[in-house]
Amino acid sequence: MLQQERWLSLQRKADTLWQRTWDRHLRLAVTGLARSGKTAFVTALIQQLEQAGFSARLPHWQVLQQGRLLGVQQVVQTHQHIPTFGYSQALSMLAADPPQWPEPTQTLSEIRLELRFRSQNLLRQKIGHDVCHLYLDIVDYPGEWLLDLPLLDLSYAQWNAQIREQLQSPQRRHLAEPWLKAGSRWSASQPFSSVMDEVKNISALYTQYLQDCRSQLGLQSIQPGRFVLPGEFAGAPMLQFVPWVWGLPAESSAHDSLYGLLQARYEAYKEHVVKQFYQKHFSGFDRQIVLVDCLQPLKVSREAIYDLRDTLGQLLQSFQYGNSHWWQRLFSPRIDKLLFVASKADHVTPEQHPALLSLLRELVHSGLSRARFEGVSLECMAMAAIRSSEYHQVDYQGQPLTVLHGVDLTGHELALFPGVIPARIPEPDFWRNSSLRLTDLRPPVWQSEQARPHIRLDQILEYLLGDKMQ
Ligand SMILES: Nc1nc2c(ncn2[C@@H]2O[C@H](COP(=O)(O)OP(=O)(O)OP(=O)(O)O)[C@@H](O)[C@H]2O)c(=O)[nH]1
Ligand SMILES: [Mg+2]
Incomplete structure (x- = not known):
């Protein structure tokens, strides 16, 4: 009997050691300037993950498509001193009647998820240890905090x-x-x-x-x-x-x-x-997603879009690896993937997404040309965390035209063509004769426990987590 208990205890210890060796941890930081869509994004991402295999639609997320995802659940966070991300509050606002966007947030918060999946690793399969865990910490923090970095040199x-x-x-x-x-x-x-x-x-x-x-x-x-x-x-x-x-x-x-x-x-x-x-905080992040609202400055002025470009350039300085800045040595950052995302792509019709992406690339690119990013893979995408519009084709003067349907924040139903998004930073004329009709949209009416429609959240998941779930 004693022999058997000792054997079981040894086996448990070996299992723990094995899991420690093989389990993966990933600290995913989500940032962006005020109102860029961070809280909506984190909320939508968690709900999609929790609903993966049920109501979520994530065709580009390989681990799910290959039937290897076993489950996702929220677990206790490791850092007791950091506020917990307000997931349930955000969900209940989205599920209100009428639906509301989550409240603005002011500080850093985090949430931890455990993702269980079957590994493709042949060695693990052979020895019957193919069930893996990925502990995913999602950290939401204001992008404005990154703008202070240049002060260290002044x-x-x-x-x-x-x-x-x-x-x-x-x-x-x-x-x-x-x-x-x-x-x-x-x-x-x-x-x-x-x-x-x-x-x-x-x-x-x-x-x-x-x-x-x-x-x-x-x-x-x-x-x-x-x-x-x-x-x-x-x-x-x-x-x-x-x-x-x-x-x-x-x-x-x-x-x-x-x-x-x-x-x-x-x-x-x-x-x-x-x-x-x-x-x-920053030195502990493994991967970083930066949300950018490219549409807002298009509504305002040329100065606003140049300011966004310069601000992104300033923000990018935090990710300049491979140079000999003294603060690089002080913080020893370890981010290996950096994803820039044009958020709220549901404000425009789908054929405008390539232009939106190209505009984002140009805004980010000027910062890139000044920085060196050794060892960091960088990608740009356009997405909507919670798609709040639908699209229909109509006939306009003998030509097909895609029309966007949605509800504005005061509850009025809209059916309009929001306009043509410039693929590059536009000339001053653009603001003089602008025909853009970009209106804030109310989130869709949806059953609270069901994952909401989105644009490209699955591609984001694949980019950020795909290699960690092999
Ligand atoms: N249509 C649409 N609007 C969105 C989406 N995500 C965010 N928004 C809009 O953007 C606003 C700000 O979104 P938040 O998620 O609160 O942005 P945030 O970056 O967390 O904002 P702060 O916490 O104030 O910095 C929302 O109130 C919505 O009006 C989206 O996927 N689609
Ligand atoms: Mg927020």
Whole structure:
């Protein structure tokens, strides 16, 4: 009896060791600028995975097509200090009557799934150990946090010079007036203690300016990123500083002067916010998907699309491998696949998808030409996490025309041709004579437990997980 128990225990230990050796873990990071569709994407992806083999339609996901997927379930996450992704809240909003999109999110969250599948590995099959597990951690975080990386290479004085340069734009200068005016009474050498509360108020005005640049000018290059999305640092003094754009300060400013303190807070921000994010989170990601809403700037202005291009270029710096940047050594990132996705492709008719993809490629490409990506495979796709429209062909002046059907956010039914998407960054004329009719759509009415329609989520799954489920 004792012999048998010992034998069973040994066998269990061998099994655990075997599983540890063969089980796979993958930390998949999902990011994108505000409102790019991250929460909808993660929610849809989990639901498709949970419904794989039932209501999900994933013809391009090989492990499912080959009948090797055995099941997917949510399991307890390993990092107890990270908020859990609000999957059930998002699902219940989508299932509401009428259906609603999930609430905006402000910080990093994660969720862990266990995927069980049969391996194709002949050795594993021979010894009867062909059932494998892939532990998939999905991490959703704001893309704005990646925009802070360049700050690590800038001193406070250099950053100030950059902001002064940006303020040459009359539109930006107009929006900046409240904080510029409020700080115009300041002197760099005055003691900080005399303006303690003012610093707090002016940094709030500066944050409002960043938000206005986004909402009124469609600009995405928000810096410092945590001013608008502070996450766990909300209210911390290191988030209360502003660029010094008034009279030039003396050569060296006393540490208790106003300038000295703003500089110290800027340095603390770099040390405790920017570096910490890269060390604690970014360095642990295996694969990264970046969602890009290419349609939004097409509705706004030429400046907005150039700003998106530059912002993506800035964001790409975090993935520049193979160069000798000191921060690469500090964070030792290990991302081997980087996927850029044009989200909300259901806002346009299917024959426009190649143009949407080509526009995304151009937006990403200018950043690529400046960066080197050794060891990282990079791909672009167009998708809709939750397809909220349908398409029908009609006869228009003797020609077939695809018409999009959907419901707008106020509940009105739409039937329209949304227009032709430019395959490249368009000329200024495009905005003068634009006939684009891109309207936000309400999610489809759907049974809550059933997977919703999508566009290319299965191709995304194959790209991101295919090689890990062989
Ligand atoms: N039609 C359509 N709209 C989408 C889709 N995904 C997102 N949207 C729209 O984009 C908005 C933002 O989506 P979210 O998933 O909340 O985006 P997010 O990036 O998580 O936004 P933040 O958390 O605010 O940064 C939604 O409210 C929808 O209006 C999609 O697949 N199809
Ligand atoms: Mg979100």
